[in-house]
Amino acid sequence: MLPLSTIAPEFYLKDTNSSNSFSFKDIKGEKGTLVMFICNHCPFVLHVLEEIVMIANDYTVQGIGMVAISSNDPVKYPQDGPDRMTEFAFKNDIDFPYLFDETQEVAKAYDAACTPDFYLFDSQNRLVYRGQLDDSRPGNNIPVSGSDLRNAIDGILYNRTIPEPQKPSMGCNIKWR
Structure with a gap:
């Protein structure tokens, strides 16, 4: 996992929502x-x-920037290609940038391992949280709350200690080339 206090790795990627980079x-x-x-x-x-969309709606107005990145290989997984990302974002009301990491270099720079994977940086661009959204998983009957990520964001906004330990995300492996 990317060590806490790491400065955010830079990127420059195309947004499938707007065609801007x-x-x-x-x-x-x-x-x-x-x-x-x-x-x-x-x-x-x-x-x-x-819940991801609700978090974006709740926190962007409070000064938290949001971005989603897809790094999956679109040759092996065409449903994750840029054209389908545009449709997916529109269908699911994703109003924040949804970027395509064609070379997979950004995922490597962030040590991203799965989808979903979350990285929260403070106003100084230092990593303060990397981990799961909450304890809910498909089929485990725990309601989706976003509690772990929301607590971390609230920690930034209200100058609170971000709870430890930070549980890693669980999900599908990034589909590497």
Whole structure:
């Protein structure tokens, strides 16, 4: 896992929602920034997607920048290609940038392992949280709450200690080339 206090790795990727390209600096929030690795087909992502969108709606207005990145190989997984990402974002009300990591270099720089995977940076671009959304998984009957990630974001916003230990995300492995 990417060590806490790591400065956010820079990127410059094409947004499948707008056809613009964005860097970390472009999406950085005044109070912090959430970088999420997701994809279109993973059942773990689909299980929590509504909560991810609610978190974006709740926290972007409070100064948290948001971005989602898909790094999956679109040759082996065409449902995760850029054209399908645009459809997926529209269908699921994803209003924040949904970037395509064609070379997979960004996923490697973040040590991303699965989808979904969450990286929260403070206003100084230092990693303060990397881990799961919450304890809910497809089929485990625990309701999706976003509690772990929400607590970490609240820690940034209200100058609170971010709880330890941070549980790693669980999901589908990134589909490497």
